[in-house]
Amino acid sequence: MHKFFIAILIAIVGSASAAAAAPCQEPKLESVPSTHTECYFYKGTSHFRAEEYSAALKEWLVIVDKADIPIELEHFRASAQNNIGFLYYMGWGVKQSSEIAIAYWLPAAKAGHDEATYHLCHAYADAGSKLALGYCREALRRYNRTGSTDSEDSEVVAQIREYISRLEAQ
Structure with missing residues (x-):
């Protein structure tokens, strides 16, 4: 009887160790465990691209809470916070909430995430907040600092400049 319990205990511990060591199922990440921060981030990204927003949120929340x-x-934490903020702002997979979106974007922006700063510019400007101009100027400074010639970044910079012009005119 005693050997039986030991065998069960070994089986449980062994299966728990095997589960913890399972490789990430994301392409090009098979060398990291499924519990690795990078694996959670890219699983969330895969779900997001498949428009499985609730599943993406679940993966990114693991990173934020780690x-x-x-x-x-x-x-990866700052990027997950930025992405979660976007889900809440858009109401994708969650109840739409600008307040919750901002609560996720603030620490991401503080951690240096450029896109989160842009999102704060946008959200505060749309809400008519006096904070908008400061975040828009900071977002423009960050995007100009990178010197990117990417067309998507150029569009973001153009939008930030529009926000700044509109806010300065008020």
Whole structure:
């Protein structure tokens, strides 16, 4: 009887270890475990691209809630916060809430996430907040600093400039 319980315990511990060591199922990430921050981020991104917004949110929330992310992977937390903010702002997979979106974008922007700063510019401007101009100027500074010639970034810069012009005219 005693050997039976030991065998069950070994089986449970063994299966838990195997589950923890399971490889990430995302392409090109098979070398990292499924519990790795990068795996959660890209699983969320895959769900987002498939318009499975609730599933994307679930993956990104794991990253935001993790207490033990190594410093070299913290950019995944800021990106997850930015993405979650976007889901809430748009109401995709969640009840639409500008307030919750802003609550996710603020720490992402503080961590240096350029897109989160742009989103704060946009959200505060649409809400008529006096904070908008400061975030828009900061977003423009950040996007100009990168010197990107990417057409998508150029569109963002043009939008930020429009916001600034409109806000300064008020």
